[in-house]
Amino acid sequence: MYLSIDIETYSDVDLTKCGVYAYVDSPNFTVLLFAYAFDDEETKIVDLACGEKLPAEVLEALTDGSVIKTAFNAAFERTCLSRYLNTPLSPASWQCTAVQSAMLALPLSLDGVGEVLDIRRKKLKEGTDLVRYFSIPCKPTKTNEGRTRNLPEHSPEKWELFKTYCIRDVDAEREIRWKLRNFQIPESEMELYRLDQEINDRGIMVDRDLVSHAVECDLQYKDMVTAQAYELTGLNNPNSVTQIKEWLMDRGVEVESLDKKSVKGLIPETDGEVLEVLKLRLLMAKTSIKKYEAIERSVCSDGRVHGLLQFYGANRTGRWAGRLVQVQNLPQNHLADLALARSLIKQGRYEDVDLLFDSVPGVLSELIRTAFVPKPGTRFIVADFSAIEARVLAWFSGEKWRLDVFASHGKIYEASASAMFGVPIEEITKGSPFRQKGKIAELALGYGGSVGALTSMGALDMGLTEEELPILVNQWRSANPHITKFWWDVDAAATSAVREKKEMVVGKVCFSYKSGILFITLPSGRKLSYIKPRLDTNKFGREGLTYEGIGESKKWLRIETYGPKLVENIVQATSRDLLALAMLRLRNSGFEIVMHIHDEAVLEVSEGYSSVEDICRIMSVAPEWATGLPLRADGYECDFYKKD
Known part of the structure; x- marks a missing residue:
């Protein structure tokens, strides 16, 4: 039996900025409307705000594991109803239609999917205004007699429409x-979805003391730097781009832009007060605390942040997407004494931080990771796959020398440089220019990248010349003929599958066309989806593959693709499958995962129990479908989250 659900709710906490867990954590949270339908029955509505009660059959179904509860973005309904009923609802009997849509690379919103599938009963457009009216606080005015919340009696007509909107969803x-x-x-x-819900329900503890002090330190430091800029320039507003440009022009320095890159480029060419002002400009512009503020907004009364990751959030590959604090792009930490800097901030010794470290904003930036801490009596064990995408790419393409490297010493940058330049690997040390070239080539060229990719990765900033870049591309491709061949074999197979509507196989990957969708079946059995594929003339004037999907503009449009890009999707999706299975093994071994980022899992482990070696051994087990893939995990213990 299926129970389809949609609810409308109220809270004084901003759902979009703080997430559903903080939203329901507010004492002012409540459920207003509950629309439901069993199987194919007509949809009914329960007006909870006006005193109606949930029917006994609904209450029973919500806790009955044999009844499948479905909703679009079911995590919202399950979390809200758990709070409303004061009964934790297990994710075991919930299914999410948003996930089902995402697995076909459809949009992540109900109205977006409805538009693409052209359903008859689309989401009502008036809903946005109705949600704004009933579901969030309103501004007190004379007209509304100073109230801060709109209730059903304040607009019965809107309330009836709100009920219709809930039923329509x-x-x-x-x-x-x-x-x-x-x-x-x-x-x-589904097993992975349930694991994801468990991890988000568990959340991760936050050092609220560190967070509040970091925000205060940043505020004081910005005031100090701005005061110095006032004193040096005499300007009314030294943060004003226009005023700073005029001030610089008066001193013979003409600039088109004052963005970070432009200012950094000017610094070596200036001196005296101009140099000092440019340095202050960089310090004033550096944003160190947005993530601290996001943590402050999102943390719940249990001292933990929940819901940091969205299952199948990257619907091209099925990878998780970061939410709220965006833990997928946390700044790295390189401070020699991270613990000291952390301690000084927590003690409010901001002047000492300024005295002992080069940059206060830089310190705050590097400390963001350390805001996440294990609960008392536990420590973090952090383990991640070593060079997972490079290993998976070598495995798919059969690039034997790379597989041999990963099965032995694992020094891929050095080995790559050795293969590219014919230099013995023993001569390529950590500071060698050959290693730098090997590293930048590895990072930029694995998915068909060329000169542009090298430039984007900072090749010119590393000292390489523009003339060297095309040579570097050719040397990398010559050293990796099987990877290069794999790109174009994938391109040909995908094209043939669409043109001839027949199944094509390249090594461990299968391409097929069904119901207007190009499917790429991975070794794990999972399918990647490309909607309405067709062959068009691409930007290079050649025939190429296109499909419909969510583009960089976040809009539904037609997107060009080709072999190397499809290989990137295949490799990243397979890397995701390996991490997902590793997390399942860890969970099934009794470990509690509190967060995971890209190819890394963060576990909260009781003091004296297990070890880094245990965790890495569990993670390094290759599934049956990945025979011959040299997996390796490395890890470390810590009392606050950091990069080792």
Whole structure:
């Protein structure tokens, strides 16, 4: 039996900025409307705000593991109802139609999916205004008699429309689910979805003391730097780009832009007060605390931040996406004495931080990771896959020399440089220019990248010349003929699958066309989806593959692709599958995962229990479908989260 659900809620906490867990954590949170339908029955609505009660059959179904509860973005409904009923609802019997849509690379929103699938009962457009009216606090005015919240009696007509809107969302979700009935979420992915919900429910503890002091330190430091800039320039507003440009022009320095890159470029060419002002400009512009502020907004009364990761958030590959604090792009930490800097900030000794370290904003930036801490009586064990994408790419393409490197010493930058330049690997040391070239080539060229990719990766900033870049590209491709061949074999197979509507196989990957979708079946059995593929003339004037999907503009549009880009999707998706299975093994071995980032898992482990070696051994087990893939995990223990 299925129970389809949509709810409308109220809270004084901003859902988009703080996440659903902090949203429901507010004492002012409540559920207003509950729309539901069992199987194919007509959708009904329960007006909780006006005193109606949930029927007994609904209450029973919510805790009955044999009844499948479905919703679009089911995590919201499950979390809200757990709080409303004061009963933790297990994710075990919930299914998410948003995940089912994402697995076909459809949009992540209900209205977006409805538009692409052209369903009859689309989400009502008036809903946005109604949610704003009833679900969030309102500004007190004379007109509304100073109230801070709109209730049903304040606009009965809008309230009736709100009920219609809630019913329509259930109808839209059911129609989408019916349209996708031939593309069910496999049980293997359902198991991962349930694991994801467990991790988000568990959350990760925050050092709130560090966070509040970091925000205060940044405020005081910005005031100090701005005061210095006032004193040096005499300007009304030394943060003003226009005023600073005029001030510089009066001193013979003409600039088009004052962005970070431009200012850094000017610094070596200036001296005296101009140099000092440019340095202050960089310090004033450096943003160190946005993530601290995000943590402050999102932390719940249990001292933990929940919901940091969204399952299948990257719907081209199925990788997780960061939410709220965006832990996927935390600044790295390189401070020699991270613990000292952390201690000084927590003690409010901001002047000592300024005295002992080169840059206060830099220190605050590097300390962001350390805001996440294990609960008392535990420590973090952090383990990640070593060079996972490079290993998976070598495995797919059969680039034997690379597989041999990964199965032995693992020094891929050195080995790559050796293969490219014919230099014995023993001569390529950490500071060698050959190693630098090997490293930049490895980072930029694995997915068909060329001169542009090298430039984006900072090749010119590393001292390479523009003339060297095309040579470097050719040397890398010559040293990796199987990878280069794999790109174009994938390109040909995908093109043939679309043109001839037949199944094509390249090594461990299968390409097929069904129901207007190009599917790429990975070794794990999971399928990547490319909607409405066709062959068009591409930007190079040649025939190329295009499909419909969410572009960089976040809009649904037609997107060009080709072999190397498809290989990137295949490798990243397979790397995701390996991490997902490793996390399942860790969970099934009794470990509690509190966070994971790219190819890394963060575990909260009781003091005296287990070890880094245990965790890495569990992570390094290759599944049956990945025979011959040389997996390796490295790890460390810490009392606060950091990069080792």
